[in-house]
Amino acid sequence: MENMICEDNVILRIHQLHKHFGSLQVLKGIDLEVHKGEVVAVIGPSGSGKSTMLRCLNRLEIIDGGSIEIKGEFLASENEVGRATYASTAKARELLSCMGMVFQQFNLFPHMTVLENLLEAPIQVKKRNKDEILPEVEELLRKVGLFDKRDAYPSRLSGGQQQRVAIARALAMKPDIMLFDEPTSALDPELTGEVLKTMRALALEHMTMVVVTHEMAFAREAANRVIFMADGNIIEQGAPQPFFAAPKEERTIAFLKNML
C-alpha cells in the first residue's frame, strides 16, 4: 500500500469528506488527491466550504465522515457505517507535523519578537536547541526578506510583513505540505504582492501547497491545478490554462465572470 502511494506520489488524499455544522452540511463528500510538489489553488464563492476543507486537513475541524490520508497513513479513516474515526493522538500529532498552516489573520504570537515566533515551535515541539537552529531560522527570515525585522514585535510590522513572518514560522518546522487559508484576504491590496511573491518562490522550490484564495492571478500563474468549489462540492478542476480559458460548468463560468 505504502509503496503504491510512493509511486504515484500522492502525499495527501481525502475521500468522501463530510462535515456539517449543526444542520448545515458544509462539505458533501469531497474527493481530492494532492501530489508531491503540486500547487493546488482552491477557489470558490464564500460559504462554499473551501476554508473548512482546508481546516479539516489539519484537524482544526473534526470531520464527520470520510477519510484523510497523509503520506499513506490515515489521519482519519472511515468505519463500516461511514463515520470518520481518528488516529491516536500521538499518531495524529506525528502526521500533522508534516503540514504547515498559514492563516488569513496571520496569528503571530504578539508577545514574541519575529525571531522568537520562528524559534518557538522548533524548540518547544522538536526539542531542538536554540544555537543549533538559529542559522536555519535566520536563513528563512532572509528568504522572506525580513531579517532586519528579527527583533521587532509583530505589532510593529505591516500586514504583509506579518504574513511573511507567518509563512517563515510555518516553514521553520520543515513541513512537507503547506496549507494557506486565504493568506492575502486580510491585506491591503498594495500588500498582497509581497506575500504572493513569497508564495511563488515557495512554489518554484516544489513545496507542496494547497492554497485557498481569491487571487485569480496567483491561481492562474503559480498553481498546477485549480479546484472550484461551491456548496460543499468540488464542481470543476483542471490545469489553470484550460480551466480559466474554457471552464465547462455553468457555476464556474458564472463565478469567473464575477471575479474577473
Add this chain to the structure above:
Amino acid sequence: MEKLMETVLLMLEGTQITLEIFFITLIMALPLGLMASLARISQLKPLSLLMEFYIWIMRGTPLMLQLLFVYFALPMIGIRLPDIAAALLSFTLNYAAYFAEIFRAGIQSIDRGQYEAAKTLGMTYGQTMRRIVIPQMIRRVLPPISNETINLVKDTSLVYILAMNDLLRVARTIVQREFDMTPFMVAAVFYLAMTFVLTWIFKKLEAHYGKYDM
C-alpha cells in the same frame, strides 16, 4: 511629638501583621487562582463544576464569615489552627476564587487564532497555555488584579475579629485609650502609602508586559 513617635512605632508593629497577611495571601492565592481558573475551563465537567461551586461559595459569602468559620467552626471538627494560619487560609481561599475568575476572563479573551496557530505548529495544550496564552493573559488581567490586590491591603483589617493586632486594631486600641484621633490619621496614611507603592508596581508591570504592543 514624642507621643506621636510612640504611636507610629506601635503602629509599625501592627503594619507588620498587615503586610505579612498581605504578602503571604498574595503569593499563595495567585498560583492557586490560576490553577482554579484552568480547572474551571477544563473539559472535565466534574472538575469544572467543582470549581464553579467553590467560586460561588467564596464569592457568595462575606470574607468575615469565612474567617469566623475557619477560626471558630473548624475546631469543632478537630481542626484547630493558630490565629495567623486561620487568617491566611481564609484569605487565600477567598482571594484565589476572585483571581480565578479574573484569570478565566483573561484566558477566554485570547483570540482563538492563537490556539489554532499553536496547534498547527504541533504544540500541546500545556505548551500552548504556558508559552502562548498565559503570558498574553497576564498583561490583560493586570488592571483587575491590581484592583483586587489593593482590596486585599484593606481587607487585612478584618483580622481584628480574630483579635490579631494588625494596623487598624492597634490604631483603634490607642484611640480608645488616649481619646485622640491621631492614630486613625496615621493608619490612613499607612494604608495610602501601601496602596501607592502597589499602584506604582502595577504600573511598572503593565509597562513591562505591554512593551510588545507599541
